[in-house]
Amino acid sequence: MSGTMIVTGGSRGIGAAIARLAGRRGYDVCVNYSKSKDQAEQVVRDIEASGQHALAVHCDIGNETDLTGLYEVADRELGPLTALVNNAGIDYETAIVDFETDGLRRVYAVNIFAPFIAAREAIKRMSKKRGGRGGTIINIGSISARYGGLPGDVIYASSKGAMDTFTLGLARELGPEGIRVACVRPGLTRTDIFNSNIGLERAIEIAKTGTVLGRIGEPEEVANLVLWLCSNEASYVTGTIYDVSGGR
Secondary structure: OOEEEEEOOOOOHHHHHHHHHHHHOOEEEEEEEOOOHHHHHHHHHHHHHOOOOEEEEEOOOOOHHHHHHHHHHHHHHOOOEEEEEEOOOOOOOOOHHHOOHHHHHHHHHHHHHHHHHHHHHHHHHHOHHHOOOOEEEEEEOOOHHHHOOOOOOHHHHHHHHHHHHHHHHHHHHHHHHOEEEEEEEEOOEOOHHHHHOOOHHHHHHHHHHHOOOOOOEOHHHHHHHHHHHHOHHHOOOOOEEEEEOOOO
């Protein structure tokens, strides 16, 4: 199923890889960004080069008004929604003994509240009980939900654990409405999220011994699974969680 896809945090890293591949697979794509305007606009140009429509929308997804406004722009500019990828996420590295409540709230606003709100708005548009065509919701989680995360990353890891539960419950709720839901959990992947904690070079070194395949993952390897889950080839797949972690 193609149509229109919204990718939150689609300007960089895994989100950008998903958005570009979606364009090549026949989707029109709404790319959300918060700071990286130039990178988001480059992703849009790449999608348009694939022959699809795309737009970049500035939005603080931790703000409900901004997030609902994103959907209104996509409705107006791209047409009926058929896929949502809840990709945007932030980190807050701290020992729990030192954490500040504002940092905790911000991580949960972006990593948990926003996916709930984004899913709510997507359901209104995709649910067959509401006149939609059906579709898919893919939540981008993290392998850290299984082991508690890198040192100082308990807050991030806990937010991704909540994403697992959200996926399972939402799939049961939405199956009768023609919407499939799945979660993809990347492991160590070459993105700039590591800039806020251990650094990319350290992540690459950890991956050499911490994964079965002995290397860090690439954003495109996550995107491949996401687009398969959105396709008709995965039409009997819902309520599932997939690790893309090199065996970590």
